[in-house]
Amino acid sequence: MASAWKCSGVRWSAGGPVLVWDGGRSSVLHRGKRVAFEIAEGGVRTCAGARGHACPARAVVPGRSTGARCEECARLERAHSVAADTIADDPRPYHVYLAWFGPGLVKVGITAVERGSARLLEQGAVCFSRLGAGPLMAARRTEELLRAALRVPDRIPYADKRAVRSALPATAAERAAELGELHGRATALGGWPESLEREPFRPVDHAGVFGLAGLPAAVGEVSELVAGSVVSGELVAAAGPDLHLVTDGAVVVLDTRLMTGWELRPARGAGFTVPVREFRGPAGVQDGLF
Incomplete structure (x- = not known):
C-alpha cells in the first residue's frame, strides 16, 4: 500500500459500490466498513484531468468543487459528453428512463443500453423504469418530448436527493407508484420517434442495494475537504x-467527488475534522455537533 493514494471516485455495479484509486486499485464499500483517511498538512488539491489524461498544468482546484477540474479540463471533459448533447454519431443503442429519488423528485434521462443499471446507481436513483430503446438521437428527442410534456427535469440536485433519502416510503410498491403513473402518461403521448422501441413498466428498486431501510437522518454533509483534516466513520449507506457515515453517534454524508484531486493517507486515529454543513431538517435532529 502506497503512502498516499489518489481517489478516482465511486464506481457502481450490481454487486454494490467500489471506491476506485489511481493505478487501478479499488476498495469494496460494504455496510459496516470503517472509512478513514486524512489529508496531510500543507496538501493541495490538483485538477483530476480529462478523458483519462492528467492535467498538463497540474492546476490547483477549490476544495468545494465536485468536478475537481480546472476550466480547460472541464471544457475538454464536457466536449465528449453525451449528457452535454455534443455527440451525435454514437452508434450504440440508448435507453430512455424515468428515475425516482423521492416524492416529487422524478427525472427523465438516457443511458447506453450496454451500461445496464450502472448510470442509475451512479445517480442515486432509488427506483427507475425504462421507457424505450433506440438510436441516440431518437432517445434524445424522446427525452426532450417527455421533459416538456410531463414537466419533469433531466437533472435533480444532489442536495434535494439527500434531503429525502432517510424518509422514503417503506415498500417497493409505494416507491414505484409515482413512476408508474408517469410511465403511463409517457407511453400515451404521441410524437415518439418511430425508431425508438417502447418498453413496458418494469420498476427496478435500489433501496436494498443502497442500504436505505431504516437509514437514520443525516445531520449534515461534508462541504469540502481541507489540508490537515481527518475523516473517520462507519458506513451505513x-x-x-454519497457515503452516509456514522461518526460521534450522528450520520454525516460525504460526497466522494470531493475526495478526487487530494493525496489521501490512512487515518492514524479517529476523528472527523472536515467542515460540515448542517441540514435544517425535521424537529428532533440535533444541532451543533460540529
Missing part, C-alpha cells in the same frame, strides 16, 4: 457518490 451509500447512494450514488
